[in-house]
Amino acid sequence: MSVLVYIDHTDGEIKKSSLEAASYGAQLASQLGVAAHGLVLGTLNADLPALGKQGLQKVHQVKNDSLNQFDPGQQAAMVAEAVTNLGATVVVVSNNVTGKALGPRLSARLKAGLVAGAVALPDTSNGFVVKKAVFSGKAFAQIAVSSPIKIIALTPNAFSVTNGDGSAEVADINLTVPAAKIKVTGTNKIKGQIPLSEAELVVSGGRGLKGPENWGMIEELADLLGAATACSRPVADSHWRPHHEHVGQTGGAVAPNLYFAVGISGAIQHLAGVNRSKVIVVINKDPEAPFFKAADYGIVGDAFEVMPKIIDSVKKLKGK
Amino acid sequence: MKILVCISKTPDTTAKIAFTDNNTKFATEGVQWIINPYDEWYALVRAIELKEKDPTTVLHLVNVGGSENDAIIRKALALGGDEAIRVNLESQDSFTIASQIAQVAKDGGYDLVFTGKETIDYNGSSIGGMVAELLDWPYVSLATKLELNGSNASLTREIEGGEETVEASLPLVVSAQKGMAEQRIPNMKGIMGARTKPLKVGEPVAVEALTSIAGFELPPAKAGVKLVPADNPEELVRLLHEEAKVI
Numbered sequence: 001m002s003v004l005v006y007i008d009h010t011d012g013e014i015k016k017s018s019l020e021a022a023s024y025g026a027q028l029a030s031q032l033g034v035a036a037h038g039l040v041l042g043t044l045n046a047d048l049p050a051l052g053k054q055g056l057q058k059v060h061q062v063k064n065d066s067l068n069q070f071d072p073g074q075q076a077a078m079v080a081e082a083v084t085n086l087g088a089t090v091v092v093v094s095n096n097v098t099g100k101a102l103g104p105r106l107s108a109r110l111k112a113g114l115v116a117g118a119v120a121l122p123d124t125s126n127g128f129v130v131k132k133a134v135f136s137g138k139a140f141a142q143i144a145v146s147s148p149i150k151i152i153a154l155t156p157n158a159f160s161v162t163n164g165d166g167s168a169e170v171a172d173i174n175l176t177v178p179a180a181k182i183k184v185t186g187t188n189k190i191k192g193q194i195p196l197s198e199a200e201l202v203v204s205g206g207r208g209l210k211g212p213e214n215w216g217m218i219e220e221l222a223d224l225l226g227a228a229t230a231c232s233r234p235v236a237d238s239h240w241r242p243h244h245e246h247v248g249q250t251g252g253a254v255a256p257n258l259y260f261a262v263g264i265s266g267a268i269q270h271l272a273g274v275n276r277s278k279v280i281v282v283i284n285k286d287p288e289a290p291f292f293k294a295a296d297y298g299i300v301g302d303a304f305e306v307m308p309k310i311i312d313s314v315k316k317l318k319g320k
Numbered sequence: 321m322k323i324l325v326c327i328s329k330t331p332d333t334t335a336k337i338a339f340t341d342n343n344t345k346f347a348t349e350g351v352q353w354i355i356n357p358y359d360e361w362y363a364l365v366r367a368i369e370l371k372e373k374d375p376t377t378v379l380h381l382v383n384v385g386g387s388e389n390d391a392i393i394r395k396a397l398a399l400g401g402d403e404a405i406r407v408n409l410e411s412q413d414s415f416t417i418a419s420q421i422a423q424v425a426k427d428g429g430y431d432l433v434f435t436g437k438e439t440i441d442y443n444g445s446s447i448g449g450m451v452a453e454l455l456d457w458p459y460v461s462l463a464t465k466l467e468l469n470g471s472n473a474s475l476t477r478e479i480e481g482g483e484e485t486v487e488a489s490l491p492l493v494v495s496a497q498k499g500m501a502e503q504r505i506p507n508m509k510g511i512m513g514a515r516t517k518p519l520k521v522g523e524p525v526a527v528e529a530l531t532s533i534a535g536f537e538l539p540p541a542k543a544g545v546k547l548v549p550a551d552n553p554e555e556l557v558r559l560l561h562e563e564a565k566v567i
């Protein structure tokens with residue numbers, strides 16, 4: 001018996017969300033008294049034995065470059081075969097873009113119950129019950145999984161990466177590689193920017209900023225903090241900012257350590273995408289803006305006056 | 321070309337989220353229901369656009385649920401689509417729902433199945449992938465663009481920090497999100513026409529659920545906002561650094 005963690009990677013590196021999944025999987029394995037294994041499909045530069053730091057004992061790898069192009073059908077078949085060969089009873093994936101495609105396929109293939117978007121370790125005192133966010137972060141549900149094999153898709157940034165001093169054994173695993181049915185023809189990554197879904201800090205702007213020409217202060221603050229940038233829906237709809245920055249009920253959902261909102265009213269649909277942030281800061285000139293009710297810190301003031309001072313102060317803090 | 325669009329019914333985005341029966345059931349009293357925005361704005365509208373381009377396209381909608389879902393299905397038909405199929409099953413978990421949709425897709429000989437990227441109530445992002453696996457079709461999730469060229473599809477899908485262009489051949493399952501299409505408002509003709517479009521009721525296939533909801537809870541209330549005077553923004557930076565320790 002074991003917990004098997006699917007290790008997702010990009011550009012030769014393990015994704016941070018997979019280090020979280022590995023840490024989660026290892027803690028779950030010790031809770032269940034079973035081994036913690038990892039599975040890597042494809043090739044990378046990262047130091048795989050270092051996954052021992054997150055608590056994995058063994059990492060199985062299929063070294064095949066073609067697997068770096070993601071086809072969820074092909075990979076689900078391979079993970080399923082590994083689950084059977086290794087006798088895994090729980091599979092952990094990150095609920096990131098990869099996991100959202102892989103998890104459900106694997107679930108249907110193995111007839112294994114899926115918890116998509118877990119936020120905590122399972123309660124195994126009576127069955128197998130996992131907490132996940134529902135109603136776009138406005139509530140949580142306890143999901144009881146009744147199938148013999150369980151699949152947990154862990155919400156990014158919901159579980160901390162552990163850093164012990166173990167080292168994992170790395171071994172090749174022989175799995176059938178089915179033909180890929182999806183062909184990747186191009187990749188377009190925004191260079192030098194932190195992906196919103198992986199960001200620990202997010203600086204976000206709303207319609208209160210009046211126009212795209214005023215985004216300099218949002219970008220400057222984000223740059224100083226090492227934060228990603230986001231925006232409200234009307235901002236993306238008006239093409240002031242790219243669509244992938246849109247957060248909220250109908251955009252992306254984020255749960256960073258800090259969500260810094262400037263000139264955003266805090267409509268319920270916006271809050272739905274950001275309400276799991278650990279600390280929320282709101283800069284808004286209207287004291288009645290609903291966002292203040294969901295905030296931890298706030299300034300009632302004009303962003304155009306307040307932001308330059310905040311930027312200066314952060315520069316001092318960072319010694320720049 | 322035969323397209324099937326999955327339509328889910330969800331509470332309105334402003335609905336009050338509360339629970340009854342010892343926190344085991346969502347409190348539906350006074351809740352307005354809508355078509356899941358991702359299904360409506362992106363999946364359905366893109367399917368309608370494809371039919372507008374090629375009028376020989378057959379466009380069907382599918383929903384799994386009881387007759388209380390019919391109003392939402394008619395609303396979707398007011399936007400477009402030739403007919404709808406409702407599989408008469410109280411939804412249990414994603415797997416039971418996906419199994420019904422896969423059966424409808426198989427029986428109907430569809431070439432393309434669309435879902436929204438997730439529902440705004442259970443946020444599962446699961447149906448599309450499960451349907452694809454049950455049918456053994458390729459799956460492109462979180463897609464922001466789709467063009468058809470005969471039996472080939474060119475798509476753009478989200479990856480962390482960017483996007484990727486991919487190609488797949490039909491039959492195919494796609495989950496759609498922002499970028500795929502623009503929201504449309506149904507017109508009078510659509511609303512009138514929807515009343516007479518066929519809404520077929522199908523019987524479910526027997527499948528066992530893999531998960532169940534043991535209970536709900538609401539997040540702890542926020543302690544309240546700490547306001548910093550506008551003439552002293554430096555204090556905010558100090559608090560974030562020393563008190564909240566996030567920067």
Ligand SMILES: Cc1cc2nc3c(=O)[nH]c(=O)nc-3n(C[C@H](O)[C@H](O)[C@H](O)COP(=O)(O)OP(=O)(O)OC[C@H]3O[C@@H](n4cnc5c(N)ncnc54)[C@H](O)[C@@H]3O)c2cc1C
Pocket residue numbers: 205206207208209231232233234235246247248249250251262263264265266267268269270273283284285286289301302303304333357
């Ligand atoms: C079904 C549905 C889904 C939706 N999904 C989303 C979603 O996913 N994400 C989303 O964001 N929205 C969503 N919305 C829209 C949402 O209801 C709001 O309309 C939107 O979030 C408002 O964006 P905003 O706060 O940027 O703009 P506004 O509501 O116009 O607010 C601008 C704010 O800026 C403040 N302001 C103005 N000038 C200044 C200044 N100089 N300094 C400081 N503050 C200033 C104002 O006081 C105001 O509070 C959805 C709506 C619906 C109906």
